Amino acid sequence: MKAPVTAAAAAVLLVTxxxxxxxxxxxxxxxxxxxxxxxxxxxxxxxxxxxxxxIVVVGDEARPAHHxxxxxxxxxxxxxxxxxxxxxxxVPAGCTLTLRFWVRTTTTETSRGDHLNVGLAVTxxxxxxxxxxxxxxxxxxxxxxxxxxxxxxxxxxxxxxAASESAGNGVTAFDVDDVRFTLS
Numbered sequence: 001m002k003a004p005v006t007a008a009a010a011a012v013l014l015v016t017x018x019x020x021x022x023x024x025x026x027x028x029x030x031x032x033x034x035x036x037x038x039x040x041x042x043x044x045x046x047x048x049x050x051x052x053x054x055i056v057v058v059g060d061e062a063r064p065a066h067h068x069x070x071x072x073x074x075x076x077x078x079x080x081x082x083x084x085x086x087x088x089x090x091v092p093a094g095c096t097l098t099l100r101f102w103v104r105t106t107t108t109e110t111s112r113g114d115h116l117n118v119g120l121a122v123t124x125x126x127x128x129x130x131x132x133x134x135x136x137x138x139x140x141x142x143x144x145x146x147x148x149x150x151x152x153x154x155x156x157x158x159x160x161x162a163a164s165e166s167a168g169n170g171v172t173a174f175d176v177d178d179v180r181f182t183l184s
Contacts, residue, residue, distance in 0.1 A: 032095035032150075036181040037087060042070040049087045057175075066102040066141040066177035074163030075114060076106075076173030086160035089181050091122070097148040097157055101179040105137030109170035116174040117162045122148045123155045133174065141177070157181065 039048040042056045042065075051072065057063075058070045065071040074083040091097050099120055107114070116133040125148065148157060159181070163174045 031092040032183045034183055036089040036091075036183065037179060040180050041065070041068045041178050042072050043068050045070070049085060051085045052083055055083060055085055063104075063106070063175065066104070068177075071175050071177035072161070074116065074161060074174045074176065075165040076171055077165060078167055078169070078171040079165065080167045081165060083163045083165075084160065085162075085176065086158055087179075088156055088158040091148070091151075091155045091157050091181075091183070093152055093154050094150050095183045096150045097122070098182050098184065099146045099148075099157075099159055099180070100143060100182070101159075102141045102143050102177045103133060103137065104139060104141045104175040104177075105133060105172065106139050106175075107137075107170060107172040109172045111169045113166040113169045114172035115164050117160075117164070118144070118146075119158075119160045119162070120146055120148060121158045121160070122151075123157075124151060124153070125155075137174070141175075 037048065039045075042049075042058075045056050045058075049072075055072050055074060056070055057065075057073045072085050074085060075081075101118070103116065105116070112134045114134070116137075118133070148155075159179065161174075161176055165172060
């Protein structure tokens with residue numbers, strides 16, 4: 001008959017052999033905590049993001065960031081074009097993902113032709129546009145939130161901000177800051 005291994009005996013076994021005779025199971029929810037985006041406030045420029053060369057703004061005293069010194073500025077030129085900003089993260093199995101971000105809209109436009117579409121695409125789920133903001137958004141910072149439910153397998157989540165601007169309607173700028181993917 002084998003004697004049960006005590007904690008002291010296991011410690012001696014670990015020290016002398018380099019391995020333990022048993023292992024503790026990690027907590028299942030340990031991976032479902034924290035924030036995933038490495039540069040949520042653009043303080044390190046476009047690091048971790050796919051962005052155009054003029055999108056990240058640092059230190060604009062006339063239009064300060066929501067938090068810190070930097071933010072992403074999309075559109076704002078009164079020319080027909082689209083600006084794209086996006087990043088992807090890996091979501092562990094069994095975790096719910098919550099997307100939170102802040103947007104400020106400043107405009108001289110009168111026809112509501114400029115838009116900011118915010119999409120959240122998660123592997124295994126059809127992509128979804130969570131928000132479509134037009135030029136009549138708030139000139140103050142406003143927070144938006146979206147959620148992707150837990151799944152039994154690891155997934156990749158991509159958030160994208162696509163600002164579409166038309167020429168001749170006035171200038172609309174969409175500022176984005178403090179984009180966070182948090183797990184629970």
